[in-house]
Amino acid sequence: MATLSKNTENTASGTREYLTFRLGEEEYGIDILKVQEIRGYEQPTRIANAPEFIRGVVNLRGTIVPIVDMRLKFNCSKVEYNSFTVVIILNLRNRVVGIVVDSVSDVMELASDAIRPAPDIESAIDSSCILGLGSVGERMLILLDIEKLMSNVDMGLVASAE
Template identity: 50%
Template sequence: MSGELAHGSTGDQYLTFVLGEESYGVDILRVQEIKGWTPVTRIPNSPDYLRGVLNLRGTIVPIIDLRMRFNMDNVEYTPVTVVIVVSVRSETRERIIGMVVDAVSDVLSVSAEDIRETPDFGGAVSTEYIRGLASVADQMVMLLDIDKMLTEGELKSLAAVSDVVAE
């Protein structure tokens, strides 16, 4: 399988990032910006994965920690910890959210035939937000479907939190 770097190649492009020892990718067209970690405004009684909100040029953006969302060990944020600001679509709206990740890796171009289906783990592992697996330079990259990372209800809750903070 031949995923390759973006320059001069064909296929869908994915921004890849690291959580722990694993590599993940999101559709580059959904990425609004990448920014270094800065402290956020915490929201009382919010889910653990919701780190808080940021005011990004006048827009209140909820920030979720993907390590916590994926039930991974929590780690201290470092100078390479970043927030990837993405556009998430639900049935009723489009929402801007920030995802805290350990580090950004690269932009890869992956053709559709190079993406393998997510294995069936028999319900033991939640895979609904994994679009597929791509093998790139002897490394597996999990391609995320960011529209399925949060439920419709969770997105509504994030929108409500953002609206309250904005007022």
């Protein structure tokens, strides 16, 4: 669908760019530098005994890519595939992984002072994988450390950096 250009000029001034996407009613952001491309959803090939949130794998130009449905991972109430459903292809520590989301919103630039610490509450997301909450006008973004999330023990998709 689209390959994203990676603009790193603003990181020195304390701003970072985040790709924003929706899961149900919530809006999330991930570091744009981790995003390789955005594709329309296609049914992956199921892998036996894989956790339910790992939908399967797809062949992306010769690379076998595991596909994680973030709606299942985050226990969203309804998981529905439609024309807005997309797969964000990530490049994390030289491993390619795809995540299924309801829709991609846009790329937002956030200054470090627009990001607040996330409250320490019980949720489907490990709190250590949340970088903070970004606010842009009336919008509130949950900023994810997608690399850390994908390297969690239950995911095991990316080797940890230790």
